[in-house]
Amino acid sequence: xxxxxxxxxxxxxxxxxxxxxxxxxxxxxxxxxxxxxxxxxxxxxxxxxxxxxxxxxxxxxxxxxxxxxxxxxxxxxxxxxxxxxxxxxxxxxxxxxxxxxxxxxxxxxxxxxxxxxxxxxxxxxxxxxxxxxxxxxxxxxxxxxxxxxxxxx
Numbered sequence: 001x002x003x004x005x006x007x008x009x010x011x012x013x014x015x016x017x018x019x020x021x022x023x024x025x026x027x028x029x030x031x032x033x034x035x036x037x038x039x040x041x042x043x044x045x046x047x048x049x050x051x052x053x054x055x056x057x058x059x060x061x062x063x064x065x066x067x068x069x070x071x072x073x074x075x076x077x078x079x080x081x082x083x084x085x086x087x088x089x090x091x092x093x094x095x096x097x098x099x100x101x102x103x104x105x106x107x108x109x110x111x112x113x114x115x116x117x118x119x120x121x122x123x124x125x126x127x128x129x130x131x132x133x134x135x136x137x138x139x140x141x142x143x144x145x146x147x148x149x150x151x152x153x
Contacts, residue, residue, distance in 0.1 A: 008062040009047070011112055012072055013055060013135070014099040019128065019149055021053035027088050031079065032056065038078050042071055047109065052119040055128050059116055062103075072099050096149065100132070102139055 016022050023031065028051065035058060036046040045061035058075070062068065076095040083093035104112055115122070122131065129149070136143050 004064075006062075006064055007106060008064060009104040009106065009109060009112070010058075010060055010062045010068070010101050011104065011116070012058045012060075012075075012099050012101045013132065014072070014076065015055040015096045015128065015132075015149065017094040017096045019054045019096065022089060022093060023051055023053050023056070024088070027086070030086075031083065031088075034082050035075060035079050038075050039071075042066065042074060044071065048113050048116050050116045050119050052123045052128070055132075057116040057119065059112055068101060072101070100135060100141070102135065 032049040032051065035056065036049045039046045039049070039058065039060050043063055043066060045063075047059040047061065049056060049058050051057060062071075076099075080093050080095055083089070126134070132148065133143075133145070135141075
């Protein structure tokens with residue numbers, strides 16, 4: 001077979017360092033748009049990027065010639081540099097170490113898209129911690145709660 005054909009959809013989630021509520025409504029859209037541009041510029045295809053106060057969800061079509069960990073590292077470093085150059089905050093903006101990523105089939109695209117699109121609504125009912133642990137449990141990802149977050153408490 002002379003060509004490679006893939007169909008891999010990834011939802012990645014990562015938090016602001018210390019899980020501080022630093023993502024402000026007035027510039028969230030620009031941040032999400034910028035992250036989408038980074039994803040596309042790195043050879044992937046953005047489906048949606050959205051977040052809520054202390055975290056973001058990225059949903060994209062993943063090209064397997066890329067290392068997922070390196071891709072997320074580049075997204076995080078470039079988006080924090082963007083935030084700091086724009087001086088959106090009086091202090092330095094940083095993402096927390098680590099991330100989670102989940103794969104989906106094409107039949108799930110609409111549901112995942114709607115879920116990410118409605119982050120504000122979801123977080124009226126659930127905290128980010130509850131949401132995040134819910135994903136880990138749903139996908140049977142083993143974890144130790146002591147090491148999930150860099151706590152801001």
